[in-house]
Amino acid sequence: MEGFPADYVVLGDGTATFGALVDALARGNRPDVCGVVTYQEFARPGGVRSQGLSPQISRQQPHLSLQPRRELVAGYQDRYFHSFYKPVRLMRFSVGCPYRCDFCVLWKTTGGRYLTRGVADVVRELVAIPAENTYVVDDEAFIDADRMLALAQAIQATGYRTRFHMYCRADTAARRPDVVRAWADIGLDSVLVGAESFADETLANYRKRATVRDFRRAMEVFHEAGIKVRANFIVHQEFDASDFGAVLKGVLEYEVDIPSFAVLTPLPGTDLYNRVAHLIGGADPETFDCYHSVLPTRLPPSEFYERFAGLLETCAARSGGSGPGVFYRSSPTALSAMLAAIRSIPKSQPATVH
Ligand code: SF4
DSSP states (O other), rough: TSSSSSSEEESSSOOOHHHHHHHHHHOOOOOOTTTEHHHHHHHTOOOOOOSSHHHHHHHOOOOOOOOOOGGGGGGGGGOOTTBBOOSSEEEEEEEEHHHHHHHHHHHTTTTTOOOEOOOOHHHHHHHSOOOOOOEEOSTTSSSSSHHHHHHHHHHHHHHHOOOEEEEEEHHHHHHHHHHHHHHHHEEEEEEEEEEEOSOOHHHHHHOOOOOOOHHHHHHHHHHHTEEEEEEEEETTTTTHHHHHHHHHHHHTTTTEEEEEEEEEOOOTTTTHHHHHHHHSSSSSSGGGSSSSSSSSSSSSSHHHHHHHHHHHHHHHHHTTTTTTTSSSOTTTTTTHHHHHHHHHHHHOOOOOOO
């Protein structure tokens, strides 16, 4: 659609919906598919919304069934990358999450259900093709620690090797260092931890059900196992200069290998969105990207975004160019482009200071 970045938007879980959309388009039909809206419908003021569970998720029993047709994209495989992992193959061992974080849309997408694939099913897909890097896109792979231990042992028995990047909650790692070590032994190279904040009160407000103490212990467990930690922190609209400083201090103190930062964004469908929707107005859907703030900031926007960019810049400078430093390393110019884009936001967005 000329002038728009997309023709259609798939709302919620798209595993089955996307296939139905492609089928309809291939037949030359205007898609009449549950969970699909045109970009114009999506982008009009008040048009951003979530829908109920996709039929696929509603029907699934506790076990997830996935058979990706990788042969269809084999020609593109070498070009896929995720941050500094290139080439990379994506896999999914589970979907959903039993936790209920206030800002998170993932548990909403599956109606709070946590669906897992069987160990043999995962191993069969994993070993079918060689892959230098494997990014496991589970919302939280390690929820069932005993299952993950069994999976690590089954992979170990095949002798297959790849470099894994996976999501893991801090409290899970703190509770089960044995599982973390078992995954390190079969190639777990880095984890993504939703650290969010260095303040227990803020974590409780987000309904994170993990503490700063869990994070501290998790960092020890991961580092002892030789695993790099990408930790994400939320940049809250209430941040003042000292809050930005506290996040930087925590990143340095805990030696977070790859810090990443996201402005608190009330994604449609989340509990957070339902609480603050009246403050958002007709925000452009393009600004729900975790870099723009769609809510008013305590600091003037120019200072808020300058401090946000400065936080990234300082973290990136730590490594002296020898390591990832921050998450934005998909190309040599990715970080500078990101910083320039963040610093330019106040020019393109109406001032939303309170
Ligand atoms: S933020 Fe992570 S732990 Fe919290 S509900 Fe979402 S996926 Fe689960």
